[in-house]
Amino acid sequence: MPQQLRVVGQHVGKEAPLALTNKPYVKLEQITKSYGAHTVLRDVNLSVHSGGVLAIIGPSGSGKSTLLRCINYIEPPNKGIVTVGDVTIEGETPVSRRDLRALRSKLGMVFQSFNLFPHLTVLRNITLAQERVLGRTSAEAELIAMQLLTRVGLADKAAQYPSRCSGGQQQRIAIARALALDPKVMLFDEPTSALDPELGLEVLSVMRELATSGMTMIVVTHEMSFAENVSDHVAIMADGCILEYGPSREVIRNPQSARARQFLRAVNER
Amino acid sequence: MNALLQGATWDDFTSWLPDLWSGFVLSIEVTIASLAVGLPLGLALALGVQTKAMLLRGICLAVVEIGRGAPALVLLQFIYFGLPSAGLPLTSFVSATIALGWSTGAYTSEIIRAGLDSVPGGHKEAVSALGLSRMDGLRYVILPQGLRVAVPALLGFSILVFQASSLCFTIALPELISRAYEIGTNTFFYFPALATAGLFYVAICMPASFLVSYVEHRAGAYAVR
Numbered sequence: 346m347p348q349q350l351r352v353v354g355q356h357v358g359k360e361a362p363l364a365l366t367n368k369p370y371v372k373l374e375q376i377t378k379s380y381g382a383h384t385v386l387r388d389v390n391l392s393v394h395s396g397g398v399l400a401i402i403g404p405s406g407s408g409k410s411t412l413l414r415c416i417n418y419i420e421p422p423n424k425g426i427v428t429v430g431d432v433t434i435e436g437e438t439p440v441s442r443r444d445l446r447a448l449r450s451k452l453g454m455v456f457q458s459f460n461l462f463p464h465l466t467v468l469r470n471i472t473l474a475q476e477r478v479l480g481r482t483s484a485e486a487e488l489i490a491m492q493l494l495t496r497v498g499l500a501d502k503a504a505q506y507p508s509r510c511s512g513g514q515q516q517r518i519a520i521a522r523a524l525a526l527d528p529k530v531m532l533f534d535e536p537t538s539a540l541d542p543e544l545g546l547e548v549l550s551v552m553r554e555l556a557t558s559g560m561t562m563i564v565v566t567h568e569m570s571f572a573e574n575v576s577d578h579v580a581i582m583a584d585g586c587i588l589e590y591g592p593s594r595e596v597i598r599n600p601q602s603a604r605a606r607q608f609l610r611a612v613n614e615r
Numbered sequence: 616m617n618a619l620l621q622g623a624t625w626d627d628f629t630s631w632l633p634d635l636w637s638g639f640v641l642s643i644e645v646t647i648a649s650l651a652v653g654l655p656l657g658l659a660l661a662l663g664v665q666t667k668a669m670l671l672r673g674i675c676l677a678v679v680e681i682g683r684g685a686p687a688l689v690l691l692q693f694i695y696f697g698l699p700s701a702g703l704p705l706t707s708f709v710s711a712t713i714a715l716g717w718s719t720g721a722y723t724s725e726i727i728r729a730g731l732d733s734v735p736g737g738h739k740e741a742v743s744a745l746g747l748s749r750m751d752g753l754r755y756v757i758l759p760q761g762l763r764v765a766v767p768a769l770l771g772f773s774i775l776v777f778q779a780s781s782l783c784f785t786i787a788l789p790e791l792i793s794r795a796y797e798i799g800t801n802t803f804f805y806f807p808a809l810a811t812a813g814l815f816y817v818a819i820c821m822p823a824s825f826l827v828s829y830v831e832h833r834a835g836a837y838a839v840r
């Protein structure tokens with residue numbers, strides 16, 4: 346599949362030159378995952394360039410979440426190769442702790458259910474991993490946390506507990522928590538599905554800002570306007586396979602397969 | 616009432632108090648020692664039965680099954696009378712601490728495991744996604760939440776351990792019941808002496824039960840929050 350190069354807004358960090366070559370930053374090759382006899386992902390291939398935003402859409406149960414979790418090895422695939430930047434992990438060989446750390450240090454993840462730690466304040470949610478994983482001092486970590494909270498519009502919530510925040514606020518805090526670790530790629534698993542439409546909008550606007558700033562993103566979503574207008578590529582999944590893949594507008598406006606057309610029609614009628 | 620008192624006078628009661636008090640203190644001491652051994656053991660066992668290392672897991676499972684399967688009285692007898700014949704003589708206090716600590720560890724491991732299991736799976740995923748080590752995940756995320764859930768049940772179990780310390784009467788530990796029984800033997804006021812000892816148990820267990828329901832209430836409020 347030919348990759349489209351975006352020229353604007355992809356010079357991110359020191360690995361930016363990658364975007365100018367034809368080498369993708371995230372590359373999934375022949376990812377296969379089964380639970381017992383149930384095969385959830387079959388030979389999935391996908392790639393994302395540095396600064397690229399890929400939306401993954403598809404019907405429930407098609408394996409979107411599983412695919413995302415295979416990228417950071419929360420769910421190790423049975424087979425296939427995951428490459429993120431200079432880290433390559435092969436599914437059939439045992440993974441070293443070092444590789445796993447290197448892989449995860451490049452990936453931030455945002456969950457549908459936020460998964461903030463309810464016994465810690467908002468600030469501590471964001472500083473904990475900075476201190477324990479990156480070894481930052483608490484002063485450094487707090488400074489960065491406050492900058493990020495300001496960026497997502499929630500500086501006044503620093504001392505609160507997550508349960509005192511609305512769902513939309515919690516999700517923005519979760520985004521700040523992931524960003525605090527300087528990820529190269531952000532993975533989003535239906536970040537707005539648990540939210541009322543209005544609250545979803547405030548999360549989407551943070552994500553749009555993130556995309557514009559050049560962050561590489563892989564977003565599982567049901568928000569078609571995000572897929573069409575913010576992401577540059579879209580993949581449609583069904584039954585553990587990539588049904589269609591290509592530049593957003595083309596895929597969404599002119600799907601090739603009958604199955605993809607059926608899915609998009611169902612989404613549009615909702 | 617008089618029939619129950621068997622003619623014991625107020626002076627009789629007051630003359631027993633020093634002995635009963637020292638027995639009571641010893642009961643508390645053996646309870647605290649058992650909990651100090653048993654609760655950390657319970658935590659270790661809760662983690663141990665979930666580990667992937669087969670040998671460690673097998674050992675932990677055996678410790679839990681024996682500790683839960685054997686009545687505390689049998690453990691007590693086994694350790695106090697059985698181990699010396701295997702060349703390991705122990706004082707009654709140490710035997711009691713090991714036996715009750717073992718029993719406590721076995722039972723509380725289940726309580727603690729249930730608490731840890733109550734932490735949503737998503738939090739464990741978030742721990743992994745953030746790159747936190749397993750140890751850090753436990754220490755900062757899973758244990759603080761899981762133990763908070765377990766606290767009311769653990770407090771409740773601690774009351775049971777205090778009551779079970781009366782079993783040490785069978786291994787000649789001069790705790791509260793032994794003292795009461797001794798008074799009975801000397802004065803034949805068995806019932807009044809045991810009843811007075813009972814009041815000491817009540818004096819601890821009733822407020823402790825109230826504390827447990829208060830903490831339970833608080834924990835419930837926390838879960839809702």
Ligand SMILES: Nc1ncnc2c1ncn2[C@@H]1O[C@H](COP(=O)(O)OP(=O)(O)OP(=O)(O)O)[C@@H](O)[C@H]1O
Nearest residue numbers: 380383385403404405406407408409410411412535
């Ligand atoms: N831990 C698991 N054990 C067994 N089966 C699982 C597990 N996780 C997911 N599955 C199965 O894998 C399939 C794909 O699940 P997945 O969550 O990836 O789908 P999805 O595309 O994200 O769906 P949704 O839009 O509902 O979130 C489903 O059939 C699901 O039942």
Ligand SMILES: [Mg+2]
Nearest residue numbers: 409410411535
């Ligand atoms: Mg999903």
